[in-house]
Amino acid sequence: MHTLTAHEIRDRIKNKELSSVEITKAYLDRIEKVEDKVESYVTVLQEEAMQSAEAIDKKIAAGEEVGALAGVPVALKDNLCTKDVLTTCSSKMLYNFRPPYDSTVAKKLKDADTVLLGKVNMDEFAMGSSTETSYFKKTKNPYDLSKVPGGSSGGSAACVAADEATFTLGSDTGGSIRQPASLCGCVGMKPTYGTVSRFGLVAFASSLDQIGPLAKDVQDCALIYDQIVGYDPMDSTSVNREYASFEKALTGDVKGLKIGMPAEYMGEGISAPVQKAVLAALESFKAMGASYEEMHLPLNEYALPAYYMISSAEASSNLARFDGVKYGFRAEKFEDLVDLYAQTRSEGFGAEVKRRIMIGTYALSSGYYDAYYKKAQQVRTMIMQDFDKAFEKYDVLVTPTTPTTAFGFGEKTDDPLQMYMADICTVSVNIGGLPAVVLPCGYDENGLPIGLQIIGKPFGEAAILNAAYALEKTITKIKPAL
Amino acid sequence: MNISKEEVLHVAKLARLKFTDAEAEALAKDMESIIGFANKLNELDTEGVVPTAHAIPMHNAFREDVVTPSYDREAMLQNAPSKEDGGYTVPKVVE
Numbered sequence: 001m002h003t004l005t006a007h008e009i010r011d012r013i014k015n016k017e018l019s020s021v022e023i024t025k026a027y028l029d030r031i032e033k034v035e036d037k038v039e040s041y042v043t044v045l046q047e048e049a050m051q052s053a054e055a056i057d058k059k060i061a062a063g064e065e066v067g068a069l070a071g072v073p074v075a076l077k078d079n080l081c082t083k084d085v086l087t088t089c090s091s092k093m094l095y096n097f098r099p100p101y102d103s104t105v106a107k108k109l110k111d112a113d114t115v116l117l118g119k120v121n122m123d124e125f126a127m128g129s130s131t132e133t134s135y136f137k138k139t140k141n142p143y144d145l146s147k148v149p150g151g152s153s154g155g156s157a158a159c160v161a162a163d164e165a166t167f168t169l170g171s172d173t174g175g176s177i178r179q180p181a182s183l184c185g186c187v188g189m190k191p192t193y194g195t196v197s198r199f200g201l202v203a204f205a206s207s208l209d210q211i212g213p214l215a216k217d218v219q220d221c222a223l224i225y226d227q228i229v230g231y232d233p234m235d236s237t238s239v240n241r242e243y244a245s246f247e248k249a250l251t252g253d254v255k256g257l258k259i260g261m262p263a264e265y266m267g268e269g270i271s272a273p274v275q276k277a278v279l280a281a282l283e284s285f286k287a288m289g290a291s292y293e294e295m296h297l298p299l300n301e302y303a304l305p306a307y308y309m310i311s312s313a314e315a316s317s318n319l320a321r322f323d324g325v326k327y328g329f330r331a332e333k334f335e336d337l338v339d340l341y342a343q344t345r346s347e348g349f350g351a352e353v354k355r356r357i358m359i360g361t362y363a364l365s366s367g368y369y370d371a372y373y374k375k376a377q378q379v380r381t382m383i384m385q386d387f388d389k390a391f392e393k394y395d396v397l398v399t400p401t402t403p404t405t406a407f408g409f410g411e412k413t414d415d416p417l418q419m420y421m422a423d424i425c426t427v428s429v430n431i432g433g434l435p436a437v438v439l440p441c442g443y444d445e446n447g448l449p450i451g452l453q454i455i456g457k458p459f460g461e462a463a464i465l466n467a468a469y470a471l472e473k474t475i476t477k478i479k480p481a482l
Numbered sequence: 483m484n485i486s487k488e489e490v491l492h493v494a495k496l497a498r499l500k501f502t503d504a505e506a507e508a509l510a511k512d513m514e515s516i517i518g519f520a521n522k523l524n525e526l527d528t529e530g531v532v533p534t535a536h537a538i539p540m541h542n543a544f545r546e547d548v549v550t551p552s553y554d555r556e557a558m559l560q561n562a563p564s565k566e567d568g569g570y571t572v573p574k575v576v577e
Contacts, residue, residue, distance in 0.1 A: 029513050050575055070564060071508075082524055085558075096561070097561055098560065100553055100557035100558055100560060100561075101553065141489060143485065192538070193536075193538050194538045194540070195539045206533060207536050232530050233543075233545060236541075236542075236543040237536065237538070237540065237543075239538060239540070260495075269537045280497075282527050299526075301522075302523060302525075302526060303521065304519075305520045305522045305523050306517050306523060306573070308516060308519070309520050309523075318499060320498075323498070324563060325562070325570050325572055326561065326562060326570060327561035327562065327563075328563070329509050329563070330563035330564065334573070336572045336573050337572050338498070339529060340572065340573055341498045341499065344499050344500055345497075345498050346499050346500040346501075354499055354509075355509065355512055355513075355516075358490070358493055358494065358499070358509060358513060359491050359501065359513060359516055359517065360498060360573070361497040362493050362513065362542060363517075363520075365493060365496060372517070372520055372523075373561030375503035375524070375532055376520070376523060377530060378531040378532070378533050378534075379523050379526055379528065380533070380534040380537075381531050381532055381533060381534040382526065382528070382531060384534060384537065415515075416512055416515070416516060417515055417519060420516075431537070433536075433537020433538050434537075446513060458537075458538065482498065
């Protein structure tokens with residue numbers, strides 16, 4: 001029962017073939033069975049989940065109107081605020097933080113009558129590509145427990161892949177939904193900047209952060225996006241516009257779709273099995289009536305350095321709020337107020353978070369601002385112009401999501417730059433504020449999933465989801481053996 | 483690209499972080515490699531290019547100047563490591 005998708009659960013509950021309590025119980029049993037191996041959760045809300053499932057069943061029995069995702073069990077990344085439920089960002093700094101309010105996405109999913117199973121693990125403050133920087137635990141890749149699930153939304157991806165929730169939400173600043181979704185064989189989407197409210201998402205890099213779904217299939221991805229998209233006055237970067245249903249827009253028809261394949265994403269450093277699977281997917285698109293050709297995004301190699309300057313600068317500013325005064329951890333020993341701040345931050349943050357704060361503070365400090373921060377923002381403009389030009393000719397762009405399939409624990413932790421390279425195919429999408437969906441397009445010789453990325457124009461979610469929906473029908477998915 | 487231990491400690495002070503000498507030395511190496519990587523951006527001529535702060539063009543988001551319900555004081559204080567009389571407490575700043 002835990003393998004059902006959200007749309008299947010929705011339909012069965014609507015037809016009274018399944019109750020919310022039954023499906024919630026099935027997931028709690030599944031968590032009981034596999035969580036020791038996978039370790040995707042930071043917090044499991046056993047009792048609360050059963051209570052909300054019972055309440056939903058009562059509503060249905062009484063003939064009351066229920067939300068669009070009634071009874072669907074969900075888990076949220078632990079940087080999405082949930083009222084009175086621990087929201088730790090997988091950091092010692094927030095080990096005891098219970099937000100007094102819900103993030104907009106948490107509220108929307110509550111209003112849709114989903115059942116919150118718990119909060120899932122992540123890299124500390126979403127900084128990392130393997131979930132190894134979590135203060136609490138190391139989440140494993142369900143396809144091979146000796147490999148990382150990717151990051152920073154590694155808990156979100158592993159949780160879905162291991163069937164420990166029907167779907168999850170993650171956040172994506174440089175690839176943090178798409179890279180783990182790829183390494184764990186899920187469908188994940190980073191929506192256009194400004195379409196999903198960031199209110200209640202603990203900020204990492206505000207001009208790049210975006211919340212999105214990780215799901216078992218493309219239809220679920222569209223269905224969930226339908227529930228979380230929309231204008232929110234609580235987020236000053238929220239775009240005020242109307243959206244038609246993305247689920248209803250799925251036709252699977254890609255006849256005439258013009259696909260660009262940027263050569264810069266398929267060169268050196270991209271492993272042979274990944275390249276092969278992406279090319280095979282492009283051929284499948286062609287067989288379905290779409291066309292593709294190689295094209296160029298010449299500035300792609302500058303996206304990663306620009307990204308690290310912009311995201312670290314914004315992080316150093318955003319994380320200034322963690323000072324041991326208003327919430328979270330406070331050091332026990334300090335000399336005065338300034339020392340309280342410094343001592344709390346030094347004990348509360350892990351090594352990678354400190355490294356990013358240091359890089360960002362350096363890039364923003366007097367004498368270096370123009371050379372690093374402003375320069376990176378100018379390069380950002382040029383990268384966006386590159387994309388604009390590409391989208392004059394192509395409807396969507398297709399690339400790999402990651403250079404390789406899942407890597408081992410500790411393999412990239414000694415050299416920060418090597419870990420940053422894991423995001424080489426994903427960061428430019430955040431720089432451009434563009435939407436991109438990833439889905440499994442094959443498996444390597446060890447059975448590890450390979451992810452394909454489909455990039456769209458701003459607000460082009462319908463086109464990328466539809467292309468993914470068409471391709472998904474040509475792929476035979478393999479479940480992890482747990 | 484050269485970053486000294488002293489520079490690291492100066493930036494650490496700005497960022498309200500503390501490091502031991504050994505940590506500062508290791509961090510200097512990491513920062514040299516990461517900032518050195520960022521120097522790649524200098525290969526591009528950005529003369530006259532307008533910097534982008536946000537990908538989606540938007541201007542100040544104003545709301546109507548009306549009072550709306552806010553949060554309860556006790557709820558906002560529920561996570562404070564130290565509080566007294568409806569406020570946060572910190573070490574004495576003024577003698």
